[in-house]
Amino acid sequence: MSNHEDRDISILISIIGIVLMMVVPIPILLLDILLIINITLALIILLVSMNSRSFAFSIFPSLLLYTTLFRLALNILLQRKFGQT
Secondary structure, eight states: OOHHHHHHHHHHHHHHHHHHHHHSOOOHHHHHHHHHHHHHHHHHHHHHHHHSOTTTTTTHHHHHHHHHHHHHHHHHHHHHHHSOO
8 A cells, every 4th residue: 555545544544533532432531631632733733824835734624624523523522521411
């Protein structure tokens, strides 16, 4: 398999993992770690997008879509864990 196919498979597996996060209950410690990763990724994306040209950061729309899906999964997890029914 080529490097491009490996990258496509890893993206597919990560998206499936994010969708599974919405269904499978996750322990609180892992949820805290995922929230830290979410905030860190948001800050990295913000800093990179502020310091790069628009042509150099062409992956931005796809990256924004994936991180939004990740944040949505975290919000669903938090509502299921701590939200009022």
